[in-house]
Amino acid sequence: MSSEDEALRQKILDSYKVVCICNKIKKGTIERAIANGAHTLADLKRITRAGTGPCGTERGGITRCTPVMKEMLEKAASRGD
Ligand code: FES
Known part of the structure; x- marks a missing residue:
C-alpha cells in the first residue's frame, strides 16, 4: 500500500x-x-445537531464536543476554507 493510499x-x-x-x-x-459553509459553532449546531445534547447542561452550556468543533473550525479558517 502506498503512502497516499495509507x-x-x-x-x-x-x-x-x-x-x-x-447525538x-x-x-x-x-x-x-x-x-x-459552516463558519461558526452555531452553524455546526444548526446543521449537524452536534453540540445540542444534554452534556452541556451541567457545564454552563459547554458541551464535551464544543472544543473539538472549535478546533476544527479554527483549522479550516487557518487553511482559508
Ligand atoms: S452535545 Fe456533543 S457530546 Fe454532548
Whole structure:
C-alpha cells in the first residue's frame, strides 16, 4: 500500500470517529458541514445537531464536543476554507 493510499485510508477511518457522543455525530459530518459553509459553532449546531445534547447542561452550556468543533473550525479558517 502506498503512502497516499495509507493517508486516504486513515482519513476515511478518522471521518467515522464520533465527535458528539450525545447525538452520535461523526467527524466526517462536521467536516462536510464546514466544507459546505459552516463558519461558526452555531452553524455546526444548526446543521449537524452536534453540540445540542444534554452534556452541556451541567457545564454552563459547554458541551464535551464544543472544543473539538472549535478546533476544527479554527483549522479550516487557518487553511482559508
Ligand atoms: S457530546 Fe456533543 S452535545 Fe454532548
